[in-house]
Amino acid sequence: MRDKNNNTNGLYRATCRHIRYIRDTYFSSYHLAGIVIDSFVHAAIENWNYVEPGGPSAKEGDYEKQLLDYFNQHNTFGELNLTSPGSNQPVDTKSSMDCLNKVLTKIAI
Template identity: 55%
Template sequence: MSNMVREHGEIIDRDTRALISKRYRTVTKVINRDFWNSTSETLHSLYVGSYGRNTAINTSDIDILIELPNSLFDHYNNLSGNTQSKLLQSVRNAILNTYPRSDVRADGQVVKIHFSDSMYFEIVPAFKRQDGSYMYPDSNMGGHWNSTNPKAEQDAMAKKNRESNGLLYDTCRHIRYIRDTFFSSYHLSGIVVDSFVYAAIGNWQWLNNGETSSYPSGTYEEVLLRYYECHDICSGYDIVAPGSNDIVSTSSSYECLKKVLYTMVQ
């Protein structure tokens, strides 16, 4: 397979998407039943992470943000000890009632479900703010609350993808493919991939039918590499997430990103 970006490459197949949807609805119903007294399979939840930003591939984890009633925030926030851990454990116990044979564990900021077919779900319980952002628990370092705005990120990514005729999503997916195929022992987070490509893509886009590029093959991949080098990402340069403008640390991802980009231009 070519190391250069392919149009409509690395797209998750239909059967896998159907299975993801089925499990998404089941998990959503479980949380709604226990925390909202509802049987809805769709309310109070949304895909986030790579899948929510439409940049996931077959090997990607599936991230789901589950909105909880705001009254529960006051309840857990007023408890003693690591209240964030207690909230994650409550969500874990609810999921275990439906998936007793799966590996379900609370881990830092999420509840992870490892299915027997090697598909991973990561559930993020969160509380919605008036501005559309969410507060979610982080049980590390004694426990605290973090903020995220996934809808703003998804909207910004979708807009840039339309402007690039699909090149943004294709590039993000291809970087994940190279990461998982050649550098799986290294860490490269999905939000670093998407934030980097969003910033580096500039005005590049897939050509429309019948159009011919004046640039040699591989020029676009070289542009991505030059952006990486010119912005000193390996020297601790942090980037911002699309739409939300949250700071995205590259400290644990820059080495793998560099290897992937060099592979793309070889």
């Protein structure tokens, strides 16, 4: 996880924290496990990263839409095929799917 965060100039950890903030602020009555957040962002972030000031950047909202698109494209029968970033063990996503969808939809609009 440290390598992913370093390779993305801190975007990985910032994204995980932002998703947790949205979950805790708007969807606290839903279940969304931290390991699902970490594993999802690790898989979905691809080659996105923070850039130095003045460097090339994407349009506002593109990154959030990419996360939602990744979720929609990889959602198979109400589950995501994710592994934990550290141990590569399978992650059970079934009980977290509804909340993850709500959080990603909220940040993408």
